[in-house]
Amino acid sequence: MSDNKQPSVWEGFKAFLMRGNVIDLAVAVVIGAAFTNIVNAVVKGLINPLVGAVGTKNLDSYSSCLEAPCTGTGADATGIRIMWGSVLGASLSFLITASVVYFLMVLPMAKFLARQAARQKAKEGAKEVIEVSELEVLKQIRDELVAQRGQGRRDY
Template sequence: MIKGFKDFIMRGNVIDLAVAVVIGGAFTALVTAVVTSIVNPLIEIFWKPDPDTGAAGPSVVGLHGDLVTFPLGGLLSAVISFLAVAIVVYFVFVYPMNKFKERAAAKAGVVEEETPLPTEQELLVQIRDLLEKRESETPKL
């Protein structure tokens, strides 16, 4: 029973998913604080925040005469948060786990041989040969 549990846990996708959820949740608060305190004020240097929504970004007069603000601060915040969390999760957990799996496979003697794909010319020759074979096998009327 313990061996089965160990095999289940050592499957990379279970560990990757668990790590991504935990680290993503913890790291998001840090990234959000950095973006809120650094990136958003930099955006507000160039665009005055909308007094109604507080969103900073370019404003355009709408069709009905009211001011429409495109909140670039929120978009940049989300993009930076996502990229930062993805980078941390990959380099701290996924990359080392992949290296661990490679070493374990090498230690076990498993060697993955990549068979090269046929070239375009080889495929065309095979198609030609199959067509000739089919043509010679079909009775002529």
């Protein structure tokens, strides 16, 4: 009888969940969902009123008629209507989200990581200088000892 016990499904699932990248992904999803609320509030509270100063607050109402007559909404609609306002609204939401993520998260993190790398490189460079100078000092001590031994030595 061999003792090759296969891990149970539960143990495999538990190991999968306890991996760091799964937990990081779960945190990212939760933060992303919360961040979506902030972006939606910015779009509804700031962007839509700015657009509303020029036209209507609701970008979804902007459309063009491809085939006339474009009347009615929903099931009663006639014609072929291109709803470019909703595309514009979604595009603005995407640009705002991307901008906020880049300028408030990605850019500061990149600068932080660059500073950390520079500090680490400087620390390693200083360590190499110290190691080289210690090696040089040891070589000098060795040479001095050899020189002293050579002077005090008498060849008979």
